[in-house]
Amino acid sequence: MIPAFFSPRSAPAWMACLLVFLFALPLASPARADGTGLEAQATRFWQTVSAKPADRPALLALHFSAGVRERNGDADLLETFAMLAEALGPELASLSPSAVIKGAEGDELHYTLANGQRVSLMLVLSADDPPKIERFGVRPLPPEVAAVAPAALPAAIASHLEAEFKAGRFTGTVLVGRGDDTLYAGAFGLADRRSGRPNTLDTPFNLGSINKMFTGIAIAQLQAAGKLDWTDTVGRHLPDFPNAQIRDRVTLHQLLTHTSGVGSYWNQAHTDRRHELDSQQEFLETFVDQPLLFEPGQGMEYSNGGPVILGLVIEAISGKNYYDYVRDAIYRPAGMTHADHYRRDDAAAGFALGYLMGEDGAWRDNTDELSARGSAAGGGYASARDLQAFARAMADGRLLSQAQWEVLWKAHAPQGRGMDYGYLFSSGTVAGQRWVGHNGGAPGISAEFRYYPADDLVIVVLANQDNASMAVGEWLNALVLTSLAGTPPPPSKD
Template sequence: MIAIHAAGRALWALALAAALCSPPAAAAEPPAAPAAVSNSVLEEQATHFWQTVSAPADQRPALLERHFSPGLRERNSDADLLDTLAMLAEALAPELASLPKPAVIQGEQGPTGELQYTLPTGRRLSLTLAVTAGDAPRIDRFGLRPLPPEVAAVKPAQLPAAIAERVKAEFEAGRFSGAVLVARGDELIYADAVGLADRQSGRANTLDTPINLGSINKMFTGIAIAQLQAAGKLDWQDTVGEHLPDFPNPTIRDHVTIHQLLTHTAGVGDYFNPAHDARRHALDSQQEFLDLFVAEPLRFKPGEGLEYSNGGPVILGLIIEAISGRDYYQYIRDHLYRPAGMTHADHYRSDDRAAGFAIGYLKDDAGAWQDNADVLSLRGSAAGGGYASARDLFAFSRALASGRLLTREQLEVLWTPHQQTGPMAYGYLSSIGGSPERRWVGHNGGAPGISAEFIHYPDDGLVMIVLANQDRGAEGLREWLQAQVEASLFESEDP
């Protein structure tokens, strides 16, 4: 069984939902299903699915038992299923509150049917359900995947205006505040910022405003490790103990490799736990983040599972410090931000308001915007929480293209798929998507009050950047942006 956990990361949540749709290859066939599932039964079971997803956590176990088949629960533990449903609830909130009637139903053709939804934000989802036989049907398998947004291709000359119109609409609807940048090579196609970086003072967002990147920082940690590997200072298959001989967890020290930490296959857990909540306002180093989780047992034997981990990059950050003799934050400044020309990027402390970064905002239970100061760590880690502006990430994309950080051959090692997670793959702390002809690499990030998306097309010179200083502001806009830009630029070029 492969488990993937990533609080707030919609793509990982959808990937796991897709994985749970099918039984393991070696498993026995599930009980015989009816020859066809009617549209009415399909809609009814879909309603039960979404009720279970959107229910309070303490009510989900009873709903799981009521609406999901014993076969599904035998193939996947209740704990894994509940984790998946919780991630989906977080990833899709608050859109679940006004879920529309399915726009397309493909049922009555067998035991499996498909329903397609267009969410209020324009995002589209496909829900596939297999239903058991009998008078009391239950969900026997399920799959959930994003669908490309519906866009009308416009001519390349009209693309900037189309993007501007969409960004304005998202801002006026209260769904976006931040910066958007699209470029090809050195040419900016669209670049603008909307909303306020500080609602109290009225300071506006700009293209130079640093915004919290969330997990996009994982890409930077992966590049730092690759730089040390290229310099002959480490090997991908080195164990943690070869560079941190006094590491306090002997299982991690002796059995976990750098490769596994880079691919989320080490079994290392997360630092978002009660200890983090109690100490977050004092967290200021990789060692302090490590102390939050290092005593916990591994989630699975190294190399035998897949679980999105924030703990793994922290260990990589400590390896970077041990090899380089520098503090992690200083290494990233010296070997990534400065060579790339990222003049506003850093792991700013949350109390350093003179740094000029955007404050993140989320809505409270009453629907009023509040800042995210109470939920942030004092400083981010090697797993995420650093800051950069839209122009900084544009400079980063140009540095990738020019070879200033690593050669193309070295970057391709990072961009080699090691894990397939539904519609995308994962390399060395980098997501990989698209087709072989139109490949993209990148990462996204999210935390209370912020969301961020970075998509880089290494073979086309194209980059898309969406940074939001409010909850869930970037992902839906990025999905539309990517579909619109690809339709306008690539379709006009294809024969």
């Protein structure tokens, strides 16, 4: 079983600060090494992650228990390591922890990377002699930032982002809004490196899995209209669904919370057909014959297949194509004028091309990596200003009532350590403030959206460069929340 919130190639190495590589198994009482031994095991973990791809299989066999390998499979573990290496950089083998935290679920080591990004590694060791890595988790930690006066926030943000851009770590757009006010907005780098077209605040960026939120909203709108119930099975709305296990046993609630056992479409069938995939039905065909990963409701694994099925439910109930429904019922009412599920060959759309670095160290655009169009699981586009408009629509009830929003944001699938998942929404806390939102990514795609309901605060980071939004987003959220602490939110317009 792949770790919760992780799906190879479907998301960046972090899911809105919720991506936790914790492998689900009952907590036993595994033998633990002392602090020195734990740190040695952590070093072996990072050495495995940062090793050359050809060297990783031998290190996996040497340092990881038979149990973790049997539960998850070597291929998925190796892909997890590759994603971590890509996201966190080349210095991992020499990391030293700044702190070791003892906990009931396992021991946690904290690290600070060269770019100031902080991460936690949680390890549970096996009862082998010598012990091996039985379970592990990696999660981002809030950066250690000093608060600035609210009036100084725009200059502090601009200075940091300019430094990240000049260092080659960020191209894209950033927006911070509170109520109707824009506290900061900036664009960096090029949307098209060949033509020299710049990124702007109105440039649509591929959102990756941020689009899952809009699929969740569409389902909530249909529920509010009395056309479905959260506990409905798939078969109630798709009676001819070709997989009987999913049709008869999986509920909408489970699809919305990644607890259905439905996997993802990142497979050979998707790879072979990706340039022609242009509908929810075509995406479904790439994975519908796969067996469930676990009994419905008995586990949790981040899924791109689940939202595709929800997209088909939306089409069956509304009578509209999924793309048209989201455009007509969400994007346009929210004032998201540049948002849409653009086709990969739509030259007139003006979206930012994504860029990823090849093995030769050169940047190339990600056009070949994309399907013909995104799915209900992700791959639509929106600009920074579009997502600010979306936050305003959340605040003023244009799309759903406040009670309905709270149903989407509720911790239907608690993850522990202040990290939760609702109905295709992530949630967490920064500086004691609850946020809701999502992030997304794939090759050349990296995006973060967080909304803080109590503060009516939105923070958007959209990047057209591999893994570029994570460190910027973590730093930005920490700075803004710390600096605005104690300042009253904008007056309610109710």
